[in-house]
Every structure is written in structure tokens, then in C-alpha cells.
Amino acid sequence: MPKGTKKSDMLKFVNTGQNYPEKREPTLRTEDFREIADRYAPEKAAEQSARCSQCGVPYCSTHCPLHNHIPDWLRLTAEGRVREAFEMSNLTSTMPEICGRICPQDRLCEGNCVIEFSGHGAVTIGAVEKYITDTAWEKGWVEPLAPGKPLGQSVGIIGAGPAGVTAGEYLRVAGYDVHIYDRHDRAGGLLTYGIPGFKLEKSIITRRMKRLEDGGIHFHQNFEVGKDATLDDLRAKHDAILIATGVYKAREIMMPGVGAPGVEEALDFLTASNRKSFGDDVPDFDNGRYNAKDKNVIVIGGGDTAMDCVRTSIRQGAKSVKCLYRRDRANMPGSQSEVKNAEEEGVEFVWLSAPKAVEGTEHVTAVKATKMRLGAADASGRRSPEVQPDSEFTLEADLVIKALGFDAEELPTLFDSPDLNVTRWGTLRVDHKSMMTNLDGVFAAGDIVRGASLVVWGIRDGRDVTEHMHKFLRAKKQVEKAAA
């Protein structure tokens, strides 16, 4: 228990819904941005943790993809036993401080907290999770990665995102020689170059990746499978392969003028901004291409990537930022808390509106759009947007960012592996019992199997696939031994 805090004091906060961030007025002032989820002082973390009713039906845990032992580490935090809370939270997650920052908790753990159901506001589980592991790093409780007794087998992992590095960590601990190949110059996948630094500070990822490297995982950066090696080359080098390449083919929008200069892809825009925050030389940012400063920005799309683009544009000093989405607020795929944050920061949402054409020949000058209305529900139960006749309008624009989501790249072609089975969406087809593709010893995990998903699901897949790969590798060793 924190010094000077009595448990009875902490319990005063149970069910009161106190200590939530105050409502803010719309603003464009940098000092008012909500950069990272609340930073908790020990007392505040204890207060929030003590609000957990230890209800015995931990819906929060069942709705956390990692099934984190949430009520247990909340109880330990409330009692001031933060180191034990950290150790418990570390049992099920390879990066709790990252999930605490960027999981959409309103759809997962916190959205299923019984205190939330009773109308008193969920325990702020994510912020407490972040507090516990940040404290562990500060106090030196995070142990170096301890590799297991060498097993004499090696594993090649393609993709250093959450799924790949999670599997890499567990396989290293089990005693395998682990090689992670990634086409970027830094590890982390979308944690590094997708998610903006105001949601997830880059130093948080860097220290996690350094721990893995120090633990003997070999990172092969700037190594693109398909260009620097084929899948078969890697299969010949390693005893098993994990494909965890994520999904990167940006969905296109067909409309006149879409190829005009000034119409950009969301991930290119975000990557440039993230690179800049690492201090890299980014000519396309410096020449203004990916810089929203003093521009009228229009972001097309309603998912979390669109929210990251609008909020990044605001931080870069855009003149105005509008988000164009063809459905209404209730039907958008992005997290509601992100919309709220964006609105508070000055983003204007133009609901029920779809772009029709981009104007400007030398450079984009405007977007012509049309109003939409929601028609009958489709097979998925979602109401389809329909064009409202005679409802055209024009919005001024100097930068248009397309944020319409991502599909899988064509891996069989890219990897020169035409036999690799894919689904009709291009994601890798795996046997869900073994997480293995149709190629012997080639496993797959993360977005490349699920389609665009969440970091926490990538970690879960990375954790699950380890067990299957371990089983496969043990059996392979036995066969080789018997044949020798």
C-alpha cells in the first residue's frame, strides 16, 4: 500500500466514478492535447484499482484477448504490492505497458467491467496496467530476457511486429536460436511506424526491442523477404518459419482526380511523421508532401487509422482538419473515444458524406462530395449508405489522406511461393488447430491471418503459435534423431 494511504481511504472511491479526465472544450492548443492515457501517481493507481469489486465473474479478463489476470493485479496494486502486480501481469503479456496505452479498452476489458454495467464508470484497467509496468521499468524489476538451454534448432520469423516479436521472445526463452527478418530499419511493425507517438511513445517500443536483442534474438532489419530472399531460402536455413507480416495493401478509392498530387496514403503520411519523431531525415516531410502544416486537410475514412491521421494533422499545425465518413457516428468502425479526442482537439467530422471527385490538376484544391443516408441493413446487419440525390458539396483541400483500411499483400507471388495457400481475402490460410499453413513447418500469426486487427490479438497469436511451433520442432528433432 502506498505510504500514508489507508485501504479505507482507497475504498472511498469505489463506485464513485471519480478521477475521470475532465471534459475539455474544443481547442487547438498544443498544451491541451491528450497525448498519452492518464499518467497515474501511485495513489491514483491504487484508488482506481481499489474500485474493482473483485466480482468473481471477471468479464474483464474473459474479454481481454490475453485473458490477463486483471482482478488479481488490481487487488495487488490496491494493496501497494506493485512488484507482485507486475509479475502477475507479465505472466500473460509480452508488452503490458503497450497494451495499457493503445488497446481499445472500451471494446475489451473496460467495456465489460461490471462497475461500468452498473453505471459508475469502468475501472481504468488500461491506465493501471500501464502504470504497473512503467513502474517496473523505472525500478529495474523488468528482468533481462533469459534464453533457455540451447536446443540446437533455429526459427526464422518474418515480420518484427507484435505477433512476430512475441513469438520470438517465447521461442528464445524455450531455447531456440531466433532470427527475425523485417523490411524496415527498425523493429516493432506498426507499433513503430503506424501508431503515432502521441498514443505510444517510441522510447517504449525501443526499450522492449533492445531487451529482445540483448537476449540474443537476431534482428535482420532492412531485409525484405521476396527481394532479399525467397520463402524457400529461409525454409532451407531454419527448422521452422513463422510468417507475421501484417497487412499493408492500402484499399483504393475510385474517383476522378484521385491521382492528383496532394492525395496521399494514410500509412505513408503516418510513417513520415513517425520517422520525423525518431529524428530521421525525411525529405518528403521536409518538402511539405507529408506535412499538414498550414493546410486544409481532408481525411477520408472512419477507422482508427483515419483518427490517427486527423490527430497527427492537428499536431502538425494544419489550418483545418475534416474527416469525411460515409456512415454516421454510431456506425463508424473507429473507437468512439478516439472520435471524442479528435473532436476535442478541433477536428470536424463530416458524417454521412462520401467523396465523389478530387479537384485540381497541378495539385489538389478541393474535394467534391455528396451526402449519404443509411438504407437497409446488409447481410452483416450494418446499414448500407446510399447517395442522397442532388446533395453535392465542395470542401477546400490542400492535402487529402486516404484511410480506407488495408488488405493482405499477395504473399504467394511476393515470396515466390505459389503453393502457399491463401483465403479469398488474400490472408494466409492456416490450420486453426496448429496455426500451420499448408507448407510443412511454415506457421502464420497476427494480421496476416486475421486481417487488420489489434496489437493485443497479435500478441495473443504470437503466444499461441509458440506452443504449436515448439511441438512441431520437438517432433522434427525426434524424427531426425531416429533417422540418424
Ligand SMILES: Cc1cc2nc3c(=O)[nH]c(=O)nc-3n(C[C@H](O)[C@H](O)[C@H](O)COP(=O)(O)OP(=O)(O)OC[C@H]3O[C@@H](n4cnc5c(N)ncnc54)[C@H](O)[C@@H]3O)c2cc1C
Ligand atoms: C495507423 C494504425 C494505427 C493503429 N492503431 C492501433 C491501436 O491504437 N491499437 C491497436 O490495438 N491496434 C492498432 N492498430 C492495429 C495494429 O497495429 C495491428 O493489428 C498489429 O500491429 C498487427 O501486428 P502484426 O505483428 O500482425 O503485424 P505488423 O505490426 O504489421 O508487423 C508486420 C511486420 O512485418 C514486416 N514485413 C511485412 N512484409 C515483409 C516482408 N516481405 N519481408 C520482411 N518483413 C516484412 C513489416 O515491415 C512489419 O514490421 C493500428 C494499425 C494502424 C495501421
Ligand code: SF4
Ligand atoms: S491487454 Fe488490453 S484488453 Fe487486456 S487488460 Fe490490457 S488493456 Fe485490457
